[in-house]
Amino acid sequence: MNDERLTVAEAAADAGERQPEHPAQPEQPEQPEQPGQPEQAGKRKRRGPGPFTLLLLPGLLTVTGVAAFLALTGGLPSPWPEDSGTNPAATVDIDPSYVPWLRKAASACTILEPSVLAAQIDQLSGWSDDTDALSGQKGIAAFTDTEWRIWGRDDDANGHSSPRDPADAIMALGRQDCSLAEKVTGLRTEGRVNGDLVDLTLAAYSSGTDAVTKAGRVPPTAKTYLAEVEALLPRYEALDRAESGGGTGGAAGALPAAPVRPLTITSPYGSREHPLTGVTKLHTGVDFAAPQGAQVVAAQRGRVVFAASTSAYGNRVVIDHGIIQGRRLETTYSHLSSLEAAAGQAVEAGATIGRVGSTGLSTGPHLHFEVVLDGYYTDPRPWLGAGG
Numbered sequence: 001m002n003d004e005r006l007t008v009a010e011a012a013a014d015a016g017e018r019q020p021e022h023p024a025q026p027e028q029p030e031q032p033e034q035p036g037q038p039e040q041a042g043k044r045k046r047r048g049p050g051p052f053t054l055l056l057l058p059g060l061l062t063v064t065g066v067a068a069f070l071a072l073t074g075g076l077p078s079p080w081p082e083d084s085g086t087n088p089a090a091t092v093d094i095d096p097s098y099v100p101w102l103r104k105a106a107s108a109c110t111i112l113e114p115s116v117l118a119a120q121i122d123q124l125s126g127w128s129d130d131t132d133a134l135s136g137q138k139g140i141a142a143f144t145d146t147e148w149r150i151w152g153r154d155d156d157a158n159g160h161s162s163p164r165d166p167a168d169a170i171m172a173l174g175r176q177d178c179s180l181a182e183k184v185t186g187l188r189t190e191g192r193v194n195g196d197l198v199d200l201t202l203a204a205y206s207s208g209t210d211a212v213t214k215a216g217r218v219p220p221t222a223k224t225y226l227a228e229v230e231a232l233l234p235r236y237e238a239l240d241r242a243e244s245g246g247g248t249g250g251a252a253g254a255l256p257a258a259p260v261r262p263l264t265i266t267s268p269y270g271s272r273e274h275p276l277t278g279v280t281k282l283h284t285g286v287d288f289a290a291p292q293g294a295q296v297v298a299a300q301r302g303r304v305v306f307a308a309s310t311s312a313y314g315n316r317v318v319i320d321h322g323i324i325q326g327r328r329l330e331t332t333y334s335h336l337s338s339l340e341a342a343a344g345q346a347v348e349a350g351a352t353i354g355r356v357g358s359t360g361l362s363t364g365p366h367l368h369f370e371v372v373l374d375g376y377y378t379d380p381r382p383w384l385g386a387g388g
Helices: 051-073 096-106 114-125 145-151 166-189 197-207 209-215 220-243
Strands: 264-267 270-273 280-283 286-289 295-297 302-310 314-324 327-336 352-355 366-373 376-378
Touching (some): 096 114, 114 166, 114 197, 114 220, 197 209, 209 220, 314 352
Antiparallel strands (some): 314 327
C-alpha cells in the first residue's frame, strides 16, 4: 500500500575477440622426384600424373594428417577457456599480473566486480596502452590528463603515478566507478532513478550522473556503451568465480528473523493497481498488516545504508547484508512511524530498527518489506521461510 515508483538503495553508501590460433595443419612431405626412366622402343611414352593424383591425392593426404594430429592432441582447442578451478589468471586472456589489481580495485565498493572492470578496459582500449592522439586518452583505461589528476595515484608504489602504468590505471578506474556507484546509489535510494546499480554506474561513467538523473534510468546515450561492456563480461567471469564462495547464507529462506510478527500479508509481491495513485505497476515488496507502533526488526545481520524520510515510502530503512553465496542481498522497511537505526550502523538479525506506521503514500499502518538481490527486486516470501 505504498507508491513503488521509487527504488531502493544498494550497498555502496544505496571484435574482435582474440581467438586462439588453431594448430597448424601438418605440412605434407614433398615427394622425391623419381629418376627418369629411359624410353624403350615400341612402348608408349609414360604420361605425367593424372588429374586424380594432382587434385585429390594431396587433399586425402592432408585430411589423413589432420585426423592423425587431432587424435594425438585431443581435438581443436576451445575458443573459450574452461573453468578449471585453478589459477583464474590462466582462464582469461589478459596479462596475469593485472588480475590481483582488478580484484583489489573491485573490492573498494560492494557493487563492483573484477569482471566489470576488465570488460570496461577491454571496451575502452582492448588492453592496449597506445595514446589516442585525438582525445588525449592514455593507457589501458583511457584516462585524459584532467581525469588522471582526479583519480590517478601511485598505487603500485613504483615512484610515479601514470595512466600508462597498468596497476595505477586499473586502480584509478575502480575509484572512479565506485564514486559513481555511490552517487547513483544515493539517487536510487531517494527514488530519483530506477534500475540495476551496475547498469546505472556504467551509464554514469558513459554519459554522466546528470544524464542518468534527468532520464531517471539508463539514458539512451549510454545504451550502446552499456551493451558493449555487457557483451564482453562473459570473457572475464572467471575472475568473479574465483572470488566468490564467501557467503554466509543460502538461497531462499535465508533470512533468520521475521521483520514483523505475525506475517499477515495484505498485498503480495507482483503487479497491482496502487490504491492511492490508481497506477498498475510492480508492487516491489510485500505489505504486512501490523498495528501502529509495532516493533520492526532487521531480518538479517548487516549494515544500515539508508535511514530517512522519503516522499512515497515515508520513513524508510535499507540494510545491506553483504554477499550471500556470491550474490548481494539487501532488505528494506518502509512507512515506519519512527526510525530506530541510523545510516552506517551495524545491526544483528532481530535488532529493532523502527516502528510500524503509515508515513508516505499509505492507506493505513503496515510494513512494506522488500528483498533486493543483485540490484533486482525479488519476491520476499520465499526468503522468509526460516523467519516466518
